[in-house]
Amino acid sequence: MDIDDMTSGIKNVKPRWDVQAVEAKWQRIWDERGAFRAVDFSSKPKFYVLSEFFGPSGKGIHLGHVKCFTPTEIVARYMRFKGYNVLYPVGWDAFGLPTENYALKTGRQPDEVTRDNIAIFTRQLRRMGFSFDWSREISTADPGYYRWTQWIFLKLLEKGLAYKTKGEVNFCPSCQTVLSNEDSQGGICDRCHSPVAKATRDVWYLRMRDYSEKILEAVEAIDMKDGYKEAQRNWVGRSAGAVAEFGIEGSEESIRVFTTRPDTIYGATFMVLAPEHGLVAKLMDRIANRDEVLEYQRLAAGKSGIEKQESADKTGVALEGVSAINPVNGARLPVFIADYVLASYGFGAVMAVPAHDGRDFDFAKKYGLPIIEVISGGDVAHEAYEGDGTLVNSGMLNGMRTAAAKEAMTEHLRKMGRGEARINYRMQDWPFNRQRYWGEPFPIVSCPKCGHVPLDEALLPLVLPKTGDFSPDPQGNGPLSKLTDWIRCACPVCGGPAKRESDTMPNWAGSSWYWLRFLDPENSESFVSREKLEYWGAVDLYTGGTEHVTRHMLYAFFWHSFLFDMGAAPHKLPFSRRMCNGLILDEAGRKMSKSSENAIDPVLVIDRFGADVFRLHMMFIGEYEQNTAWTFKGITGITGFLNRVFDMQGMIEGDGVSPKHESLLHRLVKKADTGIYDIGGGKKEHNDFKFNTIIASMMEFANEIRGDGYITKEEYRQFLIVLNVFAPHLTSEIYEAVFGGDIMDQAFPSYDEGKLVGSSVEIPVQLNGRLKALISVERDEGQDSVERKALAALGIDGPADKAIYVKNKIINIIKR
RNA sequence: GCAGGCAUGGCGGAACUGGCAGACGCGCACGGUUCAGGUCCGUGUGAGGGUUACUUCAUGGAGGUUCGAGUCCUCUUGCCUGCACCA
Numbered sequence: 006m007d008i009d010d011m012t013s014g015i016k017n018v019k020p021r022w023d024v025q026a027v028e029a030k031w032q033r034i035w036d037e038r039g040a041f042r043a044v045d046f047s048s049k050p051k052f053y054v055l056s057e058f059f060g061p062s063g064k065g066i067h068l069g070h071v072k073c074f075t076p077t078e079i080v081a082r083y084m085r086f087k088g089y090n091v092l093y094p095v096g097w098d099a100f101g102l103p104t105e106n107y108a109l110k111t112g113r114q115p116d117e118v119t120r121d122n123i124a125i126f127t128r129q130l131r132r133m134g135f136s137f138d139w140s141r142e143i144s145t146a147d148p149g150y151y152r153w154t155q156w157i158f159l160k161l162l163e164k165g166l167a168y169k170t171k172g173e174v175n176f177c178p179s180c181q182t183v184l185s186n187e188d189s190q191g192g193i194c195d196r197c198h199s200p201v202a203k204a205t206r207d208v209w210y211l212r213m214r215d216y217s218e219k220i221l222e223a224v225e226a227i228d229m230k231d232g233y234k235e236a237q238r239n240w241v242g243r244s245a246g247a248v249a250e251f252g253i254e255g256s257e258e259s260i261r262v263f264t265t266r267p268d269t270i271y272g273a274t275f276m277v278l279a280p281e282h283g284l285v286a287k288l289m290d291r292i293a294n295r296d297e298v299l300e301y302q303r304l305a306a307g308k309s310g311i312e313k314q315e316s317a318d319k320t321g322v323a324l325e326g327v328s329a330i331n332p333v334n335g336a337r338l339p340v341f342i343a344d345y346v347l348a349s350y351g352f353g354a355v356m357a358v359p360a361h362d363g364r365d366f367d368f369a370k371k372y373g374l375p376i377i378e379v380i381s382g383g384d385v386a387h388e389a390y391e392g393d394g395t396l397v398n399s400g401m402l403n404g405m406r407t408a409a410a411k412e413a414m415t416e417h418l419r420k421m422g423r424g425e426a427r428i429n430y431r432m433q434d435w436p437f438n439r440q441r442y443w444g445e446p447f448p449i450v451s452c453p454k455c456g457h458v459p460l461d462e463a464l465l466p467l468v469l470p471k472t473g474d475f476s477p478d479p480q481g482n483g484p485l486s487k488l489t490d491w492i493r494c495a496c497p498v499c500g501g502p503a504k505r506e507s508d509t510m511p512n513w514a515g516s517s518w519y520w521l522r523f524l525d526p527e528n529s530e531s532f533v534s535r536e537k538l539e540y541w542g543a544v545d546l547y548t549g550g551t552e553h554v555t556r557h558m559l560y561a562f563f564w565h566s567f568l569f570d571m572g573a574a575p576h577k578l579p580f581s582r583r584m585c586n587g588l589i590l591d592e593a594g595r596k597m598s599k600s601s602e603n604a605i606d607p608v609l610v611i612d613r614f615g616a617d618v619f620r621l622h623m624m625f626i627g628e629y630e631q632n633t634a635w636t637f638k639g640i641t642g643i644t645g646f647l648n649r650v651f652d653m654q655g656m657i658e659g660d661g662v663s664p665k666h667e668s669l670l671h672r673l674v675k676k677a678d679t680g681i682y683d684i685g686g687g688k689k690e691h692n693d694f695k696f697n698t699i700i701a702s703m704m705e706f707a708n709e710i711r712g713d714g715y716i717t718k719e720e721y722r723q724f725l726i727v728l729n730v731f732a733p734h735l736t737s738e739i740y741e742a743v744f745g746g747d748i749m750d751q752a753f754p755s756y757d758e759g760k761l762v763g764s765s766v767e768i769p770v771q772l773n774g775r776l777k778a779l780i781s782v783e784r785d786e787g788q789d790s791v792e793r794k795a796l797a798a799l800g801i802d803g804p805a806d807k808a809i810y811v812k813n814k815i816i817n818i819i820k821r
Numbered sequence: 822g823c824a825g826g827c828a829u830g831g832c833g834g835a836a837c838u839g840g841c842a843g844a845c846g847c848g849c850a851c852g853g854u855u856c857a858g859g860u861c862c863g864u865g866u867g868a869g870g871g872u873u874a875c876u877u878c879a880u881g882g883a884g885g886u887u888c889g890a891g892u893c894c895u896c897u898u899g900c901c902u903g904c905a906c907c908a
Contacts, residue, residue: 232825345906355908431907639847701845769841774889815840817888
């Protein structure tokens with residue numbers, strides 16, 4: 006579909022200025038003047054604003070980019086007017102599967118594809134007129150950049166936060182690579198949307214779980230909507246409880262469980278292990294129903310995450326001949342394996358208390374296991390009671406309340422040497438290697454004698470070698486393993502024959518620290534200079550997609566906390582404030598993605614309407630954080646508005662601010678000054694990012710001017726500055742024509758609280774809460790005289806029973 | 822199941838700490854300009870009733886607090902978005 010089809014049926018409003026020429030002219034001027042350069046160590050206050058950098062696909066920018074970047078662009082221009090040294094950088098998250106898959110499909114080299122795509126993005130973004138500091142452009146696939154990604158990995162390794170082991174991980178059969186939990190949310194590959202399988206592989210893990218508390222600290226400290234914090238807390242999944250150790254009858258082995266309810270331990274009537282629990286193999290020769298157990302294990306291993314979700318019904322198999330012993334009362338408990346217990350959480354085993362846990366209850370009912378009530382308050386014959394209450398049937402705990410009993414039992418277990426208090430986390434360590442080509446090579450050599458040996462830092466970057474064959478290997482080896490000359494090397498420690506690591510890092514590696522590199526993109530001595538880190542500090546405002554809240558952001562918190570701990574970053578938090586933009590939907594309300602049919606190419610919109618109109622329209626049709634259905638309806642209203650702004654050049658009369666327009670202008674300036682961005686931040690509630698209503702206020706102002714037929718020079722000047730942050734091209738052009746010079750040299754206009762209301766105000770008069778009349782009063786007029794006017798307007802003799810007057814707003818007369 | 826969010830005209834959406842509901846824009850109607858269409862300019866536009874003055878009803882639904890509720894409280898319905906057998 007071309008632009009004419011898409012815009013058929015809407016008014017054909019012609020702009021009265023040469024849109025394309027004006028926009029090209031100012032983009033060139035800004036470029037020549039280096040207008041958006043952020044200045045290191047400037048004496049102005051710093052302001053660092055960032056939207057998530059671009060994954061440069063071949064399709065170019067999409068509407069989601071425009072929705073995401075226009076707000077930060079507006080904030081950046083606004084903050085420059087407010088006298089800040091603004092850093093608003095641009096870069097490329099260039100490694101990763103989309104580029105690699107595209108290169109495979111088209112038979113081209115990923116680095117060439119990346120270079121071409123970056124060129125496309127650059128051209129398009131310049132045409133949007135975004136005020137990026139292009140001199141700080143970075144790409145994660147550039148050796149000068151990924152040298153430092155590799156360096157951070159070596160530091161993680163040095164501090165014991167990276168390790169390689171065999172582990173069960175998510176594996177995408179289609180992309181033929183290992184994925185992290187964050188990459189396979191809902192059991193679906195984030196890249197190709199295939200169902201994810203489980204596989205046992207050699208995995209490089211990063212000890213992200215060790216950073217759970219620090220990540221949670223960052224979650225609490227960053228200024229961000231509660232919903233996102235909650236999603237992040239859930240992802241980390243902190244829960245406080247105890248570990249308890251149950252013996253195995255006639256064996257040295259024991260079952261360790263994590264429980265949040267140590268108070269219910271007297272109610273445990275059986276134990277459940279995850280099917281793949283290591284103990285099963287160890288006890289195999291005592292298990293009477295070996296075949297049945299092995300069969301169940303085999304079935305459970307084959308189930309995907311989705312299959313497990315679909316079968317809510319609980320299944321399991323008893324380990325016949327195995328009994329566990331409750332450490333507190335010596336009770337003999339049967340032991341089961343069942344796939345409702347997850348190997349990856351806690352110890353992969355639970356003490357089952359059917360009276361007080363819904364899942365255990367279901368399982369007990371199905372297999373006819375006893376249910377013992379130990380907390381009073383429910384009806385455990387019919388359903389599990391998970392609430393608090395008083396302990397019964399619980400020996401030493403009887404009569405205690407839940408909270409006290411938890412504490413007492415935890416202490417009791419500790420004294421017995423059979424348990425202790427424990428905080429457990431749902432979040433897993435981060436599987437960090439991918440069996441794909443287009444990523445950062447690991448600076449690691451594998452030596453038969455010395456194990457995994459890191460390369461010397463001085464040898465970084467370990468450059469990704471060029472190869473004609475970078476297709477994934479069905480055996481699950483990284484494509485680099487085919488490059489035998491590159492793989493073979495000498496061990497840095499013993500000099501003997503060794504091999505390089507052939508896997509590469511995931512596409513989230515380079516994005517886990519990139520905001521820091523913008524501070525010092527050319528540095529070849531360190532990842533960022535200390536002085537620049539100290540000058541710029543945290544990103545003041547960071548925006549991006551909601552989908553990155555439980556992924557990129559958690560990785561970012563992890564790496565940043567690590568860099569802080571090792572003393573490499575002087576500030577604790579990477580970002581001060583985070584906002585997430587809503588999605589762009591098509592007119593039918595479906596998600597508009599760049600791959601789908603319904604996508605609208607932003608370039609067509611620029612060609613037809615220009616960047617100024619496009620930006621205003623995008624901001625006008627919906628709120629930043631809400632999903633927005635894209636439509637061309639109404640876009641001509643924006644063109645008409647800018648036409649009227651353009652026409653004001655012929656309506657200039659007088660200087661100063663006319664009394665007629667004074668309160669209107671002050672209200673507009675206040676609306677913009679408070680509604681674009683809350684400077685200072687730190688507040689719980691923000692009242693900014695109100696771009697749609699600021700545009701409405703500008704339209705109101707323009708309507709008033711048109712009605713009056715004149716605008717003063719000073720009014721026009723202030724109005725153009727406000728509009729400039731939204732529509733920089735046209736306003737620069739008009740400003741130059743009317744006033745001479747560059748509008749960007751101006752300061753943002755100021756407003757006066759005392760001038761927001763005109764000298765006389767029209768207020769509604771209510772009688773018993775019903776609107777009856779309007780009266781005109783002086784600004785701040787006293788209640789007595791307003792009340793007299795109101796009574797007169799209502800035609801009432803004598804006093805009111807009561808009168809409520811809200812100054813300059815409303816008066817309500819009560820007369821029964 | 823748990824958590825978070827949303828609900829206002831024909832449509833997108835306004836409404837600051839409770840204070841004229843529907844700003845602004847689109848659409849629509851009528852009028853002007855035009856040979857005509859488009860553009861442009863003007864007027865009107867929540868629903869019902871009345872010839873007018875006016876009046877009743879309206880922010881998913883039901884109650885409540887208040888002089889006054891889209892906004893606060895209780896209950897309820899529908900939709901969206903995360904996480905989901907996490908012990």
